[in-house]
Amino acid sequence: MRWSRLGFEGKLARRLLALLLVAAWLPLALLVWTSLGEYQSRLSFEAESRLSERAKNSGLEIFRRLETLRADLDVLGGDLVLGSEPLDLLPARASWSDRFEALIATWDFNAPAQAKLPGLDARARLRLEQRRATLIVEPTPTASQTIWLISPVQSSTSALIWARVRISWLWPESEDAIADGEAWALLGRERGQPLASSADLPQGLLESIQPLSRLARGGLRWTGEGGRPFLAHFWTIPLSYELGHSGLTVLVNEPYRVGPSVMALRRILILVSVAALLLIAIVGVRRLRSDLGPLEELTAGARLLEGGRLATRVEVRSRDEVGKLSEAFNRMAQRLEQQFHQVRGIQSIAASALVASPNADEVARVFIEQATPIAGDAEIVLALVDGGGAIRRAFSTTRSELSVAEAGDLAERATKEGRGPSEKWTFDDADSAWRALRRGEQTLALVGVTCLGREGLEQRITLLSGACDQVALALSRVLLLGELERANWGALTALARAVDEKSPWTHGHSIRVAEIAAAIAAQVEFSPEEIRRIRRGCLVHDVGKIGIPSAVLDKRGSLNDGERAVMRSHVEKGARILEPIDGLIDVMPIVWQHHERLDGSGYPKGLCDGEIDPAAALVAVADAFEALTAARPYRPARAPEMVEDYLKRLAGVQFDARFVEALTQIREHHDSWAKKPEPAAQS
Numbered sequence: 001m002r003w004s005r006l007g008f009e010g011k012l013a014r015r016l017l018a019l020l021l022v023a024a025w026l027p028l029a030l031l032v033w034t035s036l037g038e039y040q041s042r043l044s045f046e047a048e049s050r051l052s053e054r055a056k057n058s059g060l061e062i063f064r065r066l067e068t069l070r071a072d073l074d075v076l077g078g079d080l081v082l083g084s085e086p087l088d089l090l091p092a093r094a095s096w097s098d099r100f101e102a103l104i105a106t107w108d109f110n111a112p113a114q115a116k117l118p119g120l121d122a123r124a125r126l127r128l129e130q131r132r133a134t135l136i137v138e139p140t141p142t143a144s145q146t147i148w149l150i151s152p153v154q155s156s157t158s159a160l161i162w163a164r165v166r167i168s169w170l171w172p173e174s175e176d177a178i179a180d181g182e183a184w185a186l187l188g189r190e191r192g193q194p195l196a197s198s199a200d201l202p203q204g205l206l207e208s209i210q211p212l213s214r215l216a217r218g219g220l221r222w223t224g225e226g227g228r229p230f231l232a233h234f235w236t237i238p239l240s241y242e243l244g245h246s247g248l249t250v251l252v253n254e255p256y257r258v259g260p261s262v263m264a265l266r267r268i269l270i271l272v273s274v275a276a277l278l279l280i281a282i283v284g285v286r287r288l289r290s291d292l293g294p295l296e297e298l299t300a301g302a303r304l305l306e307g308g309r310l311a312t313r314v315e316v317r318s319r320d321e322v323g324k325l326s327e328a329f330n331r332m333a334q335r336l337e338q339q340f341h342q343v344r345g346i347q348s349i350a351a352s353a354l355v356a357s358p359n360a361d362e363v364a365r366v367f368i369e370q371a372t373p374i375a376g377d378a379e380i381v382l383a384l385v386d387g388g389g390a391i392r393r394a395f396s397t398t399r400s401e402l403s404v405a406e407a408g409d410l411a412e413r414a415t416k417e418g419r420g421p422s423e424k425w426t427f428d429d430a431d432s433a434w435r436a437l438r439r440g441e442q443t444l445a446l447v448g449v450t451c452l453g454r455e456g457l458e459q460r461i462t463l464l465s466g467a468c469d470q471v472a473l474a475l476s477r478v479l480l481l482g483e484l485e486r487a488n489w490g491a492l493t494a495l496a497r498a499v500d501e502k503s504p505w506t507h508g509h510s511i512r513v514a515e516i517a518a519a520i521a522a523q524v525e526f527s528p529e530e531i532r533r534i535r536r537g538c539l540v541h542d543v544g545k546i547g548i549p550s551a552v553l554d555k556r557g558s559l560n561d562g563e564r565a566v567m568r569s570h571v572e573k574g575a576r577i578l579e580p581i582d583g584l585i586d587v588m589p590i591v592w593q594h595h596e597r598l599d600g601s602g603y604p605k606g607l608c609d610g611e612i613d614p615a616a617a618l619v620a621v622a623d624a625f626e627a628l629t630a631a632r633p634y635r636p637a638r639a640p641e642m643v644e645d646y647l648k649r650l651a652g653v654q655f656d657a658r659f660v661e662a663l664t665q666i667r668e669h670h671d672s673w674a675k676k677p678e679p680a681a682q683s
Contacts, residue, residue, distance in 0.1 A: 028273045028276060028277070029273070031269075032266075032269045032270070032273055035265070035269060036262060036265060036266055036269065039261075039262060039265055040258060040262045043258040043261055043262070044258050047231055047256070047257070047258060048219050048231065048233065051219065051231060051232075051233040051252055051254065052217070052219060052233045052235070054233070054252050055217075055233045055234060055235040055250050055251070055252045056217070056235045056250075058171065058184070058235070058250045058252070059235040059236070059237045059248075059250040060237075061171070062170055062171055062186070062237055062248065062250065063237045063238075063239070065169070065170050066135070066149070066165075066170070066237075066239070066242075066243065067242070069099060069100075069149055069163065069165060070133050070149065070151060070242075070243070072096070072099070073133070073149065073151035073161050073163055074133075074151060074154070076089065076093070076103075076151075076161060077151060077152070077153040077154060077155070077159075077161055078154065078155070080105055080153055080155075080159070080161070086104055086105065086106050086107075087104065087105040087106075088102075088103070088104055089103040089104065089105055089161070090102060090103040097166075098166065098169050099165070099166055099169045100163050100164060100165060100166055101146075101164040101165070101166050102162070102163070102164035103161070103162070103163050103164075104117065104161070104162045104163075105153070105159065105160070105161050105162070106159065106160050106162065107156070107158060107159050108158040108159075109125065109128070109158060109160075117148075117162050118136060118138040118148055120136070121136075123244060124136055124150070124244060127244040128150060128152055128160060131152040131154065131157075132152070132244065133149065133150065133151045133152070133242075133243055133244075134149075134150045134243060134244045134245075135147065135148070135149050135150075135239055135243035135244065135245040136148050136150065136245065137188050137195065137245070145188070145194075145195050146164055146165075146195075147164070147165040147167065147170070147195060147248075148162060148163065148164055148165070149163045149165055149243070150162055150163075151163070167186065167195060167196040168196075170186075171184075171186060171196065171250075182198070182253065182254045182255070183197065183198050183201060183202075183205075183251075183252075183253040183254075184197065184198045184250070184251065184252050184253070185197035185198070185201055185250075185251040185253075186248055186249070186250060186251075187234075187248065187249040187250075187251055188246075188248065188249070194251075195248070201251075201253075202224055202225075204222055204223070204224055204225075205222055205224075205230070205232060205251075205253060208220055208222040208232070209232065209234065209251065215236075216235075216236045216238075216247075217233075217234065217235045217236065218233070218234060219231065219232065219233040219234075220232055221256060228255065229255070229256035229259065230253055230254065230255055230256055231253070231254060231255070231256045232251060232252065232253040232254075233251075233252050234249050234250060234251045234252075235249070235250050236248070236249045236250075237249070237250065313330050314330060360384055360444075360445075360475055363471065363474045363475055364382045364384055364393070364395050364445065364471075365395060367382055367395075367467070367471050368380065368382055368395040368396065368397055371397055371464070371467070372397045377451065377452065378397075378449055378450060378451035378460055379396060379397055379398045379399075379448075379449070379450040379451075380396070380397045380447070380448070380449055380460075380464070381394060381395070381396045381397075381446075381447070381448040381449075381450075382394065382395050382445055382446070382447055382448075382471070383395075383445060383446040383447075383448070384444070384445050384475075385443045385444060385445055385446065391446070431450060431451055431452055432448060432449065432450045432451075433448065433449050434446055434447065434448045434449075435447050435448075435468060437468060437471060437472035437475060438472065439472070439475070439476040444472065444475040444476065445471070445472075445475055447464070447468050447471070449464065509542065509626060509627070509630065510538060510539050510540070510541065510542055511539070512626050513538045513541070513619065513622050513623050513626045514534075514535045514538035514539055516622035516625060516626055516663070517534050517535070517538050517618055517619050517621075517622035517623075518531055518534060518535050518538075519666050520618055520621065520622060520659055520662045520663055520666065521534050521615075521618060523662040523665060523666050524618075524658060524659065524662050530615065533586055533587060533590075533615060534590070534615050534618060534619065536584070536586075536587050537587035537589075537590030537591065537594075537615065537616075537619060538590070538619055538622070538623075540574070540578060540584065540587065540591060541574070541590055541591055541594050541619060541623065542570065542574065543573075543574040543577050543578065543591070544569070544570035544571060544572065544573030544574025544575070544576075544577060544591075545570045545573075545574075546573070546577070547569075547570065547573040547577075548566060548567060548569070548570050548573075549566070552566050552567055553567075555633060555634065556633040556634050557634060558634060568595070568603050568604065571591065571592060571594075571595060571603065571604050572604060574591050575588060575591055575592055578591060589613035589615065589616050590613065590615055590616045590619050592604070592605075592616070593605075593607060593612050593613055593616035593617075593620075594616050594619045594620050594623055595620065596611075596612050596616065596617075596620070597620075597653075597654040597655070598612070598617075598652065598653060598654055598655065598656065599653050599654060601654065602620075602654070614656075617655070617656040617659060618656070618659045620655060620656075621647065621655050621656065621659040621660055621663055622663070624643075624647065624655065625640075625643055625644075625647065625663060628643040628646065629643050640667060644663070644664055644667065647660045647663065648660060648664070
């Protein structure tokens, strides 16, 4: 289903309709489920109760008839004339043929074998010796079994009357018509082969009832062929006391007919539920479409506003809360249309000022450039103030850059009568207003607006207020970056001097290496950022010499192997000293690798060409040149020309040839590098 066909485009309408349908469906589903369950439970209970009552009544009727048969045998025993051979009594009692299949009298307990009667087990023999009637079930080679009722003759201690009961008389129900799927059976207590049944019992029924053989009564459901369900109940006739038998069981079985009734009710309930849901859906769709239609229009209008169509308006068709919301939307759209261009200009000013380069003049120029479109017939001036409070440069939206004198005249007009520019706008009598941009107590710049008409002046001040805050933040950033830069270079320079002061022979070494390396980097056209990194790395490249003993640093003779190892350890020491300083991570390759050589003969790791940082390779050339042109305790200073020849011989072997060539090209312009006084001899 397409929601647009129902008039629903927004998610809210779809959710409300879905919620309505779910809220209506859940109670209906619960009602259907509960009703079906209750109906099925009731039908099942009635069917089981009826079947259980039928099994019980049949069992009681069988018990009553067995008692009748026993009484008949007692009467027969009183009239019996004793003899020496088994006597067939049935011909003399032809009227009893409907009850008995056989009726035989014996004069002692051994006669059954002669008359081919069933044998007696110990329990049956004991009861008969006690002159008590006994019932036994005789297994036969055929599928059926027979029931024998044995009654003692009271006038004799051993005479017995054997009666084989006709089961059709014992249970008259066997002659009833059997409906489709119904069955009855009379079973022994062990529930084996049936004594009698309406038909061949299904094997599945016998297997299902076998585990219940120890129960006196009960019911079960079982599944026949083709998955057809059946319901069965059994009731055991208590014969243990009266007739000495563990009991006969009456089993009644019939198809489980609850399912079709439940299915019929289920179909009815489902049809009613579907009809109710359709009615609810139709009514709900109409009502939601009426109530949420204006919201759809508001959503569409908001999307048009988001796309820049500020002339969008919605039609108000009701006086409820949605109608009031539509009126508020139209007023908001009108105001947005009026202020959009001005606000967009101010945002451009603020964004441009913040991302401008760390240069106050560039920030001021960007501010004026972005403020020009919103200035209109007004003039906006930004005057930069130096550290002494004097205006050093000024920019205008109408006259490009103003002279310092012109900017001073404008500022003087704002400060007459003792009113000076502050962090709030100050108005004068000439339709002008000024505001100071400060960082703490320090004034960074003055912003002035000149406009004919107080209303236009206030409007532009309102627009510029947020941008002025951003410009003040940008100028503060410029000032802060400058202070941080100066502090950074001051700290590095101080650290370099501290290292060089370790020995009079290396006084000023790090600073001179930084000058030489920066000149080489500029000659090979490194970027300003890379040149700055090289200068910083040069200032701290020998910081590890703080940990080298003075006896090694100032030794006048050659160093032995142990002292040479100590001297070379200044690289690792320097790296460990600088490692905690996050701001010097970028110069760590210079500290680590400025003694590495292209042929792998350097230290500390023996790196080769391609593994050495280019900045470190450049510093290696500058460091070697400065060290060789300076005096050391073990040798005098060498001439720059000799050092150049030395470096050229090793170019491409130990030193990068590109940096050696650059040093040669610029060295003649920096003769002062090699003019350093030799330190005084130490005592």
